[in-house]
Amino acid sequence: MTAMQEYAVNHPVGDLVRRLLPGPWAAVANGAIAVAVIAGLVTVSAIFLIWLERKVCAHFQARLGPTRVGPMGLLQPVADAIKLLMKENLRPRGVDGLAYFLAPLLPITGSFLVLAVMPFDHDLQVVDLEAGVVYVVAVSGLGILGILIGGWGSNNKYSLLGSMRSGAQLFSYELSMVLCMLLIVMASGSASLREIVLAQQGTVADWWIFKLPVAGFLAFALFMISSTAELNRGPLDLSEAESELTGGFHTEYAGISFSMFFLAEFVNMFASAGLGATFFLGGFLAPRFGIGPLDAVLGFVPGVIWFFLKAYVLIFLYMWFRWTFPRLRIDHLLSLEWKFLLPVSMANLLLAATLVTFKLIIP
Amino acid sequence: MAAGQSQALPPGFSLRETRADGSQEYFLNMGPQHPSTHGVLKLVVRLDGETVVEVVPHLGFIHRAIEKMGENETFVQYIHLTDRMDYLSSHINNLCVCMAIEKAMGIGVPERGEYIRVMVSELQRIQSHLLWWGAFGMDLGAVSAFLYGFKEREKITALFEELCGARLTMNFFRPGGSNADVPENFIARIEDVLEDLKFSLDEFDVLIGKNPIIRERTLGVGALSRERALSYGCSGPVGRASGIEFDVRKHDPYSVYDRFRFDVPVGKSGDCFDRYMVRMREMRESIRILEQAMAGFPEGQYRSKEKPNYKVPAGSYYAHVETARGLYATYMVSDNSFKPYRIKSRSPNLSNLAALNEMSRGGKIADLVAILSTLDLIIPDIDR
Numbered sequence: 001m002t003a004m005q006e007y008a009v010n011h012p013v014g015d016l017v018r019r020l021l022p023g024p025w026a027a028v029a030n031g032a033i034a035v036a037v038i039a040g041l042v043t044v045s046a047i048f049l050i051w052l053e054r055k056v057c058a059h060f061q062a063r064l065g066p067t068r069v070g071p072m073g074l075l076q077p078v079a080d081a082i083k084l085l086m087k088e089n090l091r092p093r094g095v096d097g098l099a100y101f102l103a104p105l106l107p108i109t110g111s112f113l114v115l116a117v118m119p120f121d122h123d124l125q126v127v128d129l130e131a132g133v134v135y136v137v138a139v140s141g142l143g144i145l146g147i148l149i150g151g152w153g154s155n156n157k158y159s160l161l162g163s164m165r166s167g168a169q170l171f172s173y174e175l176s177m178v179l180c181m182l183l184i185v186m187a188s189g190s191a192s193l194r195e196i197v198l199a200q201q202g203t204v205a206d207w208w209i210f211k212l213p214v215a216g217f218l219a220f221a222l223f224m225i226s227s228t229a230e231l232n233r234g235p236l237d238l239s240e241a242e243s244e245l246t247g248g249f250h251t252e253y254a255g256i257s258f259s260m261f262f263l264a265e266f267v268n269m270f271a272s273a274g275l276g277a278t279f280f281l282g283g284f285l286a287p288r289f290g291i292g293p294l295d296a297v298l299g300f301v302p303g304v305i306w307f308f309l310k311a312y313v314l315i316f317l318y319m320w321f322r323w324t325f326p327r328l329r330i331d332h333l334l335s336l337e338w339k340f341l342l343p344v345s346m347a348n349l350l351l352a353a354t355l356v357t358f359k360l361i362i363p
Numbered sequence: 364m365a366a367g368q369s370q371a372l373p374p375g376f377s378l379r380e381t382r383a384d385g386s387q388e389y390f391l392n393m394g395p396q397h398p399s400t401h402g403v404l405k406l407v408v409r410l411d412g413e414t415v416v417e418v419v420p421h422l423g424f425i426h427r428a429i430e431k432m433g434e435n436e437t438f439v440q441y442i443h444l445t446d447r448m449d450y451l452s453s454h455i456n457n458l459c460v461c462m463a464i465e466k467a468m469g470i471g472v473p474e475r476g477e478y479i480r481v482m483v484s485e486l487q488r489i490q491s492h493l494l495w496w497g498a499f500g501m502d503l504g505a506v507s508a509f510l511y512g513f514k515e516r517e518k519i520t521a522l523f524e525e526l527c528g529a530r531l532t533m534n535f536f537r538p539g540g541s542n543a544d545v546p547e548n549f550i551a552r553i554e555d556v557l558e559d560l561k562f563s564l565d566e567f568d569v570l571i572g573k574n575p576i577i578r579e580r581t582l583g584v585g586a587l588s589r590e591r592a593l594s595y596g597c598s599g600p601v602g603r604a605s606g607i608e609f610d611v612r613k614h615d616p617y618s619v620y621d622r623f624r625f626d627v628p629v630g631k632s633g634d635c636f637d638r639y640m641v642r643m644r645e646m647r648e649s650i651r652i653l654e655q656a657m658a659g660f661p662e663g664q665y666r667s668k669e670k671p672n673y674k675v676p677a678g679s680y681y682a683h684v685e686t687a688r689g690l691y692a693t694y695m696v697s698d699n700s701f702k703p704y705r706i707k708s709r710s711p712n713l714s715n716l717a718a719l720n721e722m723s724r725g726g727k728i729a730d731l732v733a734i735l736s737t738l739d740l741i742i743p744d745i746d747r
Binding site: 157243 | 391397398399413501502504505507509510511514571577579580727729730732
């Protein structure tokens with residue numbers, strides 16, 4: 001495969017480790033380095049996202065947001081984190097201890113596990129699984145489990161209502177999200193995230209959002225809607241629904257337990273935007289427009305920067321949704337999925353299958 | 364709740380247990396600390412899953428015995444207590460007490476004073492509706508709307524601050540006129556505010572009124588028929604949305620409202636969307652009144668005669684006004700002294716709240732929140 005040869009995984013750090021350590025140990029050491037780098041990147045990114053959300057939200061609401069802590073309020077999330085860590089980790093009376101304290105760990109574990117297969121750059125990926133997409137769908141289910149367990153273990157009716165809502169919501173929306181992913185797998189001919197990216201080489205027109213006429217853009221729109229629901233973000237944040245359920249599934253949580261849910265939301269948003277960028281916007285590939293000099297300049301920027309830029313554009317879209325739209329009602333939400341999004345995704349999948357089979361892809 | 368325990372229902376619930384399939388209903392306390400009860404209203408909700416079976420409001424969390432306090436204060440002192448009832452209509456509440464005292468003492472109000480009263484009342488109505496608009500958006504999940512509503516409201520609040528020094532509890536009107544004349548640039552500033560407001564109202568319609576999600580969530584939700592609204596005594600936008608064409612300003616004009624041309628917006632089905640539209644149109648009508656009042660704003664005295672206190676002759680006196688929420692009335696009985704023998708306020712919110720159970724029955728929890736929001740309740744006005 002020429003694509004693989006062009007972007008072979010060979011990084012100076014990785015090569016150095018391979019030279020210094022014997023075979024199996026080099027693989028372990030390289031894995032550990034990759035995990036550390038990505039965990040660091042993502043945690044910093046999540047903290048930055050908290051700041052970004054507050055700023056974006058503030059500017060949507062005609063105000064300034066945090067300005068006092070650090071330059072432009074950049075250290076505000078740090079102050080928030082310190083406050084949350086100093087708080088007492090409450091254990092309300094009547095909670096199921098195991099479920100109550102286990103629940104906050106699950107969503108964040110799930111989001112970090114998704115990031116293990118995320119191709120940040122040509123050679124920055126912890127592991128490139130053949131069935132990467134299947135793995136992503138599997139581990140992202142941990143988040144749902146955390147919300148369900150947390151809502152059930154909290155011994156609070158609001159939490160229970162919130163978690164039951166999210167159970168119904170997340171399982172339903174996962175269907176149309178998986179169908180969108182399936183479409184991309186079909187078009188790329190591989191379920192490995194790295195190969196999905198490499199299948200989009202060429203110019204901007206080769207990204208799946210543009211390359212598949214109509215079907216690509218439709219799949220992108222469906223992916224954005226269903227991933228908003230998966231992320232529990234407004235306007236589909238039914239399980240939190242603060243004006244109805246006060247806090248939904250995390251009503252009873254405080255301190256570090258709450259901050260785990262909170263951080264998971266942002267890591268999850270980043271993971272989801274990263275998947276969107278990988279599937280539809282060419283992941284870490286630099287955008288090329290077929291103009292020699294410009295492409296050379298753009299190609300000079302490292303892939304990880306392009307990846308983050310694309311992911312952040314999608315994250316901005318999520319924030320835009322959240323601070324603009326009112327919340328749906330639970331029955332409207334479910335009928336939207338089952339009566340509209342799911343049939344449309346299926347039809348879209350059929351359309352894409354036809355396009356792929358008869359090679360109607362835009363060259 | 365297990366079957367057969369229907370006699371052990373919490374206080375206030377009237378429906379019998381009718382479930383035969385073995386599933387259970389449960390009770391949920393919404394409030395007194397809940398983000399969408401807007402204050403300290405407590406609702407005990409009987410739920411079947413997410414569906415509301417019955418709602419029982421619990422009152423009294425902010426009861427301050429204002430009417431009893433009124434018996435120990437002079438007539439003029441009572442004015443400032445009414446600020447603390449419907450705090451978003453404090454000017455209009457003050458006006459109502461002043462009108463009752465004027466009726467008792469036969470005090471006339473100079474032309475300029477009347478115009479000040481009308482203009483300030485209408486500004487207050489717009490200000491109150493703007494806050495409601497923001498809170499309505501927030502209750503339905505559009506958090507940004509809250510800030511937009513407050514941004515516009517702030518301009519009017521600043522105007523009031525310049526007028527009487529207060530932003531919420533005004534205590535501005537007095538028997539025979541008002542506490543002070545308006546500042547010199549008052550008219551010009553109202554013009555500025557209204558110009559911005561007209562633009563914003565169109566923007567608000569696009570943001571919330573034409574939003575498909577809002578329409579989905581409000582159309583046909585919490586419908587209240589005209590007959591039921593009448594029997595509950597609903598007034599104001601809630602009553603008008605249900606088709607009761609009654610507005611004190613139009614049908615029993617006080618002050619100089621009979622000189623201005625304005626329409627009374629009326630809804631058809633009495634659902635949440637009608638209540639929304641009635642309030643939005645009311646703001647535009649208030650702008651119409653303000654424009655006419657500004658055009659004909661006379662020079663002269665703003666207050667007829669000043670007196671620190673009034674010895675009200677024995678008898679009973681009644682005055683009513685249209686606040687932002689409906690019919691507000693003051694009924695006072697005097698035994699020929701400086702203090703009222705008994706004073707009673709009729710607050711629109713209590714009657715509007717009474718319809719809540721009927722409106723929300725069979726809906727979802729989210730509908731209950733939407734209905735509460737469009738009722739636009741002010742809890743201190745219910746408890747007094």
